[in-house]
Amino acid sequence: MSAFVDARTLAAGTVLKPDIAIVGGGPAGISLALALAATKLDILLLESGSMNLDPAVQDMYAGSQSGDDYASLDAGRLRTLGGGTNHWGGWCRPLDASDFEKRDWVPHSGWPFPRTALDPYYPRAQALVEAGPWIYDQGDRLASAKAPMLPLGHGGLYTSWFQFSKMRGDVLPTRFGVRYEADIKAAATIKPLLNANVTAIRLTPDARRVDRLDVATLTGLRFTVKPRHVVLAAGGMENARLLLASNDVMKAGVGNQNDMVGRFFGDNPIPRDVATLVVFSGKRGPYYGNNLNMGNGAIMRAVFAPTAAFARSRHIMGSLTTMEHPVELDETGKAAVITAAIALGVDASNARAFSVGCGMELMPDPDRRLTLTGEKDALGLPRLKLHMRVTDDDFARYRLTLAELGRQLLASGAGLLRLNCSHREEWLKNMDWGHHHLGTVRMHSNPKQGVVDGDGKVHGLANLHVAGSAVFPTYGASNPTLNLLALTLRLADHLKRIAA
Template identity: 35%
Template sequence: MIIDARTLPLNAIIESDICVIGAGPAGITLAREFEGGPLRVVLLEGGGMDFDQASQSLYQGENIGLCYDALDRTRSRYFGGSSNCWGGFCRPLDAHDFQVRDWVPNSGWPFGLAELLPYYRRAHALLQIGPFEYDPQTWQDWIGRPDSRFIPFDREQVLNIVSQLSPPTRFGRIYGEAIARSGNVTAFLHANVTAIEAPGNGSQVTGVEVRTLSGAAFRVAARCYVLATGGIETPRLLLASNRHHPAGLGNEHDLVGRYFMDHPRIRNGEIVFSDPRAFSRIYDVHVTYPGGTAARGTKISSHFGLSPAIQGRERLGNTRCYVTSRFVGDHPESYAALKLLYQALNRGSSLRGRRGEVLRAVARNLPRVAVLAVGLKFRPGFLARGFTLETVVEPSPLPDSRVMLGEGRDRLGVPRVRVDWRLGEMEKRTFRRTQEILGAELERIGAGTVRVAAPREGEPWPETLDGCWHHMGTTRMHADPRQGVVDPSCRVHGMENLFIAGSSVFPTGGSDMPTITIVALALRLAEHIKAGFAYSGRDLSVPVPVVAALESEEKAAA
C-alpha cells in the first residue's frame, strides 16, 4: 500500500513492527524482504513518486571543506532515493577492501568478503544485472568479438577490471507497484522524519516524528527502526534528534557524522592507444555505457586498476581508471551542459525541475553542445579527438572529514547540514602513481601511453577535483563503540532497536560503485532483524493485518 501522508488526520499515530526511514535502494530492499510476511512494515519517504523542487530543497546545506557539488544536487528526495540519479555501475568490493591496511588510516571491516558473498549474489537480481561473474577472460570469451579484447597486462602491476551495468534500476519505478499491492508493507509519501525519539537513557527508540510540507504531522511507533537515508541525511537526523540527548543519538563518542567519504576523481589525464580500434570498444565508457559491449543479456564496462600487491608495496589506496572518447566540442562547459540536459530528460536526476538552469547552460554553449552530441551519438572519425583518462581513487576515512549541523533550519525546522569534505596525502599519491604505473605498463607492452595529470604530494588539489556523489562512512561500522557508530550487525551501539542501512556504515569505501554493497548489506540486515523478531518470541507464522493503525489525537492522549 502507498499512502500520501498529506491526507492523514492531524497527529495520527501509525503502529507497526518495523519502521524503515528512507525509500532508496537500501530502504526499498529492506521493505521487499518483509513483503508478504507477518511483520507489519512502515516505509517513510520524504518526497513523492516524482521529483519536486520543494522537497528537494530540504537537502540544501553548506560546504566548508574541499570544493563540492551543491548538496541538494547530489541526492534525490523522491521514491527510489539515489537510485534516481545513479549511473548503474555494479561491482562488489575487492577482498582487500575489507582488510586492515596500515597505510590506510582507520581501515578494516569487522568481517571479510566471504560474509557478503551470498548477499552480493542475491543483489544481482534486484539490480537487474547478469550472472555473478567478474572475471575479464570469461567476459571476453562470452563477448567473442575481435574488437573487444583486453590489453594483456602483467597482472602483478595492472589489472583489467569488469563492472556490470544495471539498466540502471530505478527502485521506485521498478518495485513501487509491488509495494502498492502489499498487504503488510505500507509506504507513506511526503513523510519527512524530523526527530527520532529516544527518551530516558536513550537505549530505546519509542517513535519518530513525521511532518509534511503541507503542515500535516503524525507519529510512527514501532518495535524496530531502520534509518536508511544516506550518508549525509542519516547523521543529520541522528544529530538533530537532540531533545533528550544534547549530542544526538548514537553519538556518545562523538563519531556521528565523522569519517565522511566520497570517491574523489580527476578527469585531466589523457590516454593514447597504439591501436584505438583494438581497445576502444571494450574500454570507452561512451561505448559501453549505452550497451555497446554486452553478453549474456548484460552490459559491461571495463576499466584499469592496480593489483593488490602493488597497492601494498607502494602504500596506495584502491583505484580505477576510466577511458572516455573525446570529440570536437568536448569542452568542460559543453560536456557539463549536455550532461545536465541528458539527466533532466531521463528522469534520473535531482536536476529535473530546474529547466531554466539547464536551458541557459545549453544555450551558452549551443554550437559546442550540438557538435559534441553528434560525436557522441554517431562517433564519426573526423570529429574524434582522442581519449580522456578519468581516475577515481579510494578515500581515506578521516575523522575531521565530517557532516555537522549548520546554523540555519529548513522549512520543517530541522537544522541544515554542513559538510567539511577532506582528503589525505594518500589520495594524491594514489592518483599520481596509478597514472604513472598504468602508463609505464602500456608502454612496456606497446599498447599506448598516458599523459599524467595529477597533483604531487604537497601540491594543492586541482580545481577539476570532484566527487562521485557516493556519501559514505558517517555512521561507520566497528565492533568497538569507541571506533564506530554501529556494530557488525548495523545496530547503533548502545541502542536496542535502531539500525542503520546504507553506505554511511562503510568503514572504507573501496575504489568505486557502492550501490551493490548497499543492497547486499540491506539483505543481510533484513536477516538479522527477522532473527531478532523470532528470538523475541513473535510467532512469525501468524499473518497480521495492514500496518496503518490510525488513531485520533484524543485517543492517543487518553
C-alpha cells in the first residue's frame, strides 16, 4: 500500500533510485504503472499536478503560437493527476489497419508494425476506459434491430461506430486520476509522487543513457531521480518540450540529433456545420445523431468512414463524419429535397435535416511543429511555441469524401447532402479541435525519420522510452486515447522483458 506522497514534503537533495521512473500521471502514465504493478520492479510515478487543478501549475503549460488559429496551449491540456481525462469526451475507436500502412500518397506514412501488433492489447485498453464490450464491428447488427439504418449502398463510405468511455446518465467519462487512485495506492511497488515537476533529463557524458532526472516543486525544492529506466508520459506536447529543453549533453536536445523532435505536430480538426445532411425518411437512423445504449453496457454512435479502397483510389486521409444536431432547411434546401425526391421516386414528406461535423486527419507536415522560445516558466523551463498549419489540400481531400457520401445517399434514395463551406476562411471559421496532440516524437525504425523506434525507445539511448500519442507517425481520424493505451500496454510488456 503506497499513499500518495507530496513531493513538497521531501528533504531537499533527496535522491530516489527506482527501477522505472514514469514522468506524467495521465492515462498513459497511470496505465503503464498499473500494468507493471504485478512485477517486482519499483515504479516511481512523477506527476506535476495533484488531485485538483492549481492555476500556478497549469500556467507551466502556457505557450505561444503562429500560423493558423489553434486552441491556446494551456487550454487543451490539464496538469493534474489523470491529465486530459479530467476533461475528455470519452469517444473511443480503434485505429484502422490502413492507418498503420505505408501509403504512397501520404509522405512519411507507415508505422514500424501493423495494427495486428496492437490487437492483443485493445481489449485491456477498452477495459481501462470502461467502454463496455468490444463490439465496434457489431454496431450495424445491434442498431438495425432497433431502427432502420441509412442505406449507403455500394461506395466509398460505410457506417462505422464509436464506443464511449463510461458515460451513463450523469456519470462522466472515466477520469483516470479519480478512477484509479485506489488501485495506485493498493500497489505496493508503485510510489506516486504528486507536485513533482521533471525539469531536465540528464544524460551520461557519452550520451548513451539517461543518468538522472532533475525534479522541482513550485515551493522551491529540488531533488534527483536516478532510475534504471525512464518513460516520458507527459502528453503529446510536453514530451517534446522535455526532450528539446534537456540540451546540456546533446546540444539540439535529447533524441534530436536529426532535428525531428517537435516536428509533425498533428491534431484532428473538427470542422462543424460544413454540410447539411437530409434524411428523406424521418424514421431512419436516430443513432447517427445520438449516442445509443445497446443494452449490454456499450454506448455507441454511428459515423461515416471512408473505406481503405476509396482512400487509396482518391488519395484522401482519414475522416469520421458525424450527424450533429437538427437544422431548419432554407427555401433553396427545401426545394432541393422536393426535386430530388420526385426524381428518385421516394417519399420525403418526413425529411429531417442535420448539421454535419467531422474529425479529420491532416497530411503529415514536418513544418507544423513545436519549438522552444526564450520565455521561461516558473521553474525555468523554456515555453513552447506551436506553428500550426492546415492546408487547402487538407480541406479539399475531405470535400471529396463528403461528395462521395452525398452521391451514395442519392444513389440509395436515402437522402442528400449539401456542402456549406467552400472557401478556406469558412472552414477555419467553423473549426473546432479534438485537442489530440500527436506526432511530435514520431516513431520510425530509421533514426533519421523518427525519434523513437518501434518499441517506443528513443533512438541512441538505452534506457529512455516515450508513451502516448506523440509517437504516432500517422494517426487516422479515431480519437487517440484508446489507441495510446493499447500502445502503452505493449510498451509495458517490452519493459518487463528488458528491465526485469
